[in-house]
Amino acid sequence: MDKAEKTALVLAVGFLGFFASLLVYAAKVLNIDVPTCITDVKPFTEGKVIQHAPNRYEIHYLAKMWYFEPADVEIPAGSVVDIYLTSGDVIHGFQIDGTNVNLMAIPGTVAYARYKFDKPGVYHIVCHEYCGIGHQDMATKIVVK
Amino acid sequence: MKVDKTIRNIIVAEIVFPILFLVFGIYHGLMQVLYRAGVIKDMSVGGIEYYQGLTLHGVINAIVFTTIIIVALGNIVFLYYLKKPLRPAVQWLSLILMFGGTLMAAWAMFTGKANVLYTFYPPLIAHWSFYLGAALLIIGSIVPLFFDWLPNYILWKRENPGQKVPFAVYGMLINHIMWVIMVVPVVIEVLFQLLPLSLGLVQEINPSLARTLFWAFGHPVVYFWLLPAYVMLYTVLPKIVTGDGKLYSDGAARFVFILFLIFSFPVGLHHQFTEPGITNNYKLIHALFTFGVAVPSMITAFTVAASLEYSIKSKYPEVRNSLFYWWTKIPYISLEGNKWLVSYFMAGLFLFFVGGITGIVNASYNMNQVVHNTSFVPGHFHTTVGGLVTLVFLGMSLFFLSQLTGKEIRFKGLAVLAPWLWWQGMLIFEYAMSIAGFHGFPRRTNTGISYLNPESPIYRPEWVGYAELSVFAGVLIVVGFIFWAVSFFGTLLSPATKEAELEVPTAEPYHDEKMPALQKLTPWVVFSSLLFLVSYIPALYDVTKRGVFFDSPGYNDKSPAPITKPQSAKDEKKEMAEVIK
Numbered sequence: 001m002d003k004a005e006k007t008a009l010v011l012a013v014g015f016l017g018f019f020a021s022l023l024v025y026a027a028k029v030l031n032i033d034v035p036t037c038i039t040d041v042k043p044f045t046e047g048k049v050i051q052h053a054p055n056r057y058e059i060h061y062l063a064k065m066w067y068f069e070p071a072d073v074e075i076p077a078g079s080v081v082d083i084y085l086t087s088g089d090v091i092h093g094f095q096i097d098g099t100n101v102n103l104m105a106i107p108g109t110v111a112y113a114r115y116k117f118d119k120p121g122v123y124h125i126v127c128h129e130y131c132g133i134g135h136q137d138m139a140t141k142i143v144v145k
Numbered sequence: 146m147k148v149d150k151t152i153r154n155i156i157v158a159e160i161v162f163p164i165l166f167l168v169f170g171i172y173h174g175l176m177q178v179l180y181r182a183g184v185i186k187d188m189s190v191g192g193i194e195y196y197q198g199l200t201l202h203g204v205i206n207a208i209v210f211t212t213i214i215i216v217a218l219g220n221i222v223f224l225y226y227l228k229k230p231l232r233p234a235v236q237w238l239s240l241i242l243m244f245g246g247t248l249m250a251a252w253a254m255f256t257g258k259a260n261v262l263y264t265f266y267p268p269l270i271a272h273w274s275f276y277l278g279a280a281l282l283i284i285g286s287i288v289p290l291f292f293d294w295l296p297n298y299i300l301w302k303r304e305n306p307g308q309k310v311p312f313a314v315y316g317m318l319i320n321h322i323m324w325v326i327m328v329v330p331v332v333i334e335v336l337f338q339l340l341p342l343s344l345g346l347v348q349e350i351n352p353s354l355a356r357t358l359f360w361a362f363g364h365p366v367v368y369f370w371l372l373p374a375y376v377m378l379y380t381v382l383p384k385i386v387t388g389d390g391k392l393y394s395d396g397a398a399r400f401v402f403i404l405f406l407i408f409s410f411p412v413g414l415h416h417q418f419t420e421p422g423i424t425n426n427y428k429l430i431h432a433l434f435t436f437g438v439a440v441p442s443m444i445t446a447f448t449v450a451a452s453l454e455y456s457i458k459s460k461y462p463e464v465r466n467s468l469f470y471w472w473t474k475i476p477y478i479s480l481e482g483n484k485w486l487v488s489y490f491m492a493g494l495f496l497f498f499v500g501g502i503t504g505i506v507n508a509s510y511n512m513n514q515v516v517h518n519t520s521f522v523p524g525h526f527h528t529t530v531g532g533l534v535t536l537v538f539l540g541m542s543l544f545f546l547s548q549l550t551g552k553e554i555r556f557k558g559l560a561v562l563a564p565w566l567w568w569q570g571m572l573i574f575e576y577a578m579s580i581a582g583f584h585g586f587p588r589r590t591n592t593g594i595s596y597l598n599p600e601s602p603i604y605r606p607e608w609v610g611y612a613e614l615s616v617f618a619g620v621l622i623v624v625g626f627i628f629w630a631v632s633f634f635g636t637l638l639s640p641a642t643k644e645a646e647l648e649v650p651t652a653e654p655y656h657d658e659k660m661p662a663l664q665k666l667t668p669w670v671v672f673s674s675l676l677f678l679v680s681y682i683p684a685l686y687d688v689t690k691r692g693v694f695f696d697s698p699g700y701n702d703k704s705p706a707p708i709t710k711p712q713s714a715k716d717e718k719k720e721m722a723e724v725i726k
């Protein structure tokens with residue numbers, strides 16, 4: 001190994017180490033984390049919105065070929081929402097545009113994410129995993145007032 | 146060297162056959178951008194549905210084309226460098242399995258019985274012939290390693306004790322050994338989960354387990370595509386760029402391949418960051434390993450650039466002291482001798498530069514939530530496998546076709562322009578898809594009839610511009626491909642003018658260290674297989690025992706009603722009945 005090679009290697013590993021420490025910091029300190037394995041909520045067969053307090057919601061999303069249940073949801077700005085997601089048939093995707101909520105709906109499992117909707121507006125949700133012939137029409141929204 | 150006629154014909158067939166399919170694959174690529182932008186506002190064109198076309202595009206381009214061409218390149222490398230004849234019986238068996246499997250899967254795809262995309266995630270289920278065909282293709286691609294290349298390699302080692310095996314052989318051998326290791330999970334998935342379900346032998350499947358097994362194969366497979374291109378970058382490119390260039394460091398090149406052997410496997414969970422059922426800390430470990438597998442590509446970036454610099458500077462003394470100016474002496478567009486091939490390598494490398502950066506973004510754990518399943522992802526892999534890998538394969542196919550058939554390359558001018566059109570198209574495509582991805586533009590979606598249709602209630606005007614830009618890019622790419630195809634088929638159909646002779650341009654090493662620890666492969670293979678297994682035990686526990694509550698029946702793409710009987714629902718009813726009693 002010559003000097004230039006060593007420099008290149010140190011630079012490459014240094015950059016990657018820097019990136020890795022930032023993402024670990026974001027995950028462990030800022031709590032910006034990916035979905036994990038949850039076992040306290042069992043897969044459900046109907047979607048619903050549960051209001052626990054004025055600004056505290058729980059939404060159970062059921063993804064089916066080719067719609068989401070519940071359909072459009074309305075909540076006040078500043079609400080903290082616990083989102084649970086499962087599928088009633090095949091694998092579906094679930095992304096709330098403009099947020100970091102990006103989940104997969106896999107039958108037999110429940111995905112979970114929490115999000116605080118500060119800004120009023122329309123939050124579009126699309127199914128972004130291929131789920132058959134009607135996939136391109138599978139969308140819903142959350143309206144934040 | 147002279148090549149036995151049967152072997153020659155087999156290798157030529159292994160180049161031409163997947164390329165005939167690739168024509169369909171590229172056609173459906175163009176159709177994708179037209180559908181997605183709403184230029185075509187329909188579910189199907191010419192009897193092929195959007196998702197059926199997407200399945201064809203993915204399976205043909207990423208599985209059929211790559212796998213068969215890589216076997217052809219393997220045959221060429223082992224034959225040329227070890228100077229030992231290949232066995233016709235083995236080669237015939239491999240060819241029949243691969244071609245037969247491809248035709249079987251193609252039948253299912255073209256008749257619409259397998260609209261499941263190239264990842265075939267259950268519980269969407271295809272016709273059994275799709276899975277069996279894919280399995281035969283994979284098995285056929287493994288046959289030459291065990292019955293032709295390894296025996297020749299062992300013989301060569303015995304005849305040349307203490308000598309390093311030629312680098313190209315070393316690289317190809319590691320690549321195909323990796324292939325054998327990585328197909329184990331997908332073969333388990335296909336044989337024990339998907340085939341039984343599609344044949345109706347079982348009624349249910351665990352989709353999370355299937356996805357985990359799939360991605361234990363689905364990530365390393367991108368390195369199976371990439372490494373043959375790397376072998377060519379290390380051996381062929383430095384040689385042809387000036388006619389007599391050198392590889393900067395043989396030791397660094399071998400070290401890169403060992404790093405790939407170790408780090409390619411324990412990384413598959415980075416495809417599953419956003420899915421439930423797997424504990425996030427296991428995903429984090431795989432994210433860090435994925436950063437590890439970026440290191441060999443960064444070393445490659447250094448070695449290839451250093452080889453280019455050395456080769457250029459030894460030919461042009463006037464740029465010897467320049468830091469940047471030597472880049473202008475690279476023959477980007479040259480018809481002289483073999484230099485036309487340089488444009489394929491350079492266009493591919495420029496695309497791979499972008500692909501590497503977007504790949505690190507994808508691997509970045511929590512950042513993946515911004516881009517997962519958006520058009521950012523196809524943007525990324527069209528600059529890696531659709532960029533460097535495809536361009537190197539297209540260039541080398543044309544090169545070896547000419548050698549193995551003894552035909553002069555026709556329409557060389559078109560052949561030298563093709564990669565640059567392809568490059569420009571892919572760059573624009575990648576830009577449009579990446580930025581649209583940040584705005585949530587989904588992948589794998591026939592957006593033209595819904596999100597990009599002004600009459601639809603779910604119209605999303607913010608995506609229109611990017612989709613239209615990708616149409617422009619798609620047209621450029623296809624024109625590039627047509628340029629290449631005219632040259633390829635023009636060469637294939639022209640009469641032979643010289644004797645068929647195989648001559649792989651090979652750069653000698655400039656630095657040539659011994660590095661004995663890297664020459665024995667067995668310990669590395671054992672270590673990497675063990676690491677693979679260990680890295681997957683926690684995730685497999687999660688998706689079989691902890692995170693998945695019940696299995697699912699199979700579905701087809703046309704109906705929300707299951708096609709197999711949901712057993713668990715029945716069991717639940719039984720349990721309920723018992724509870725009531």
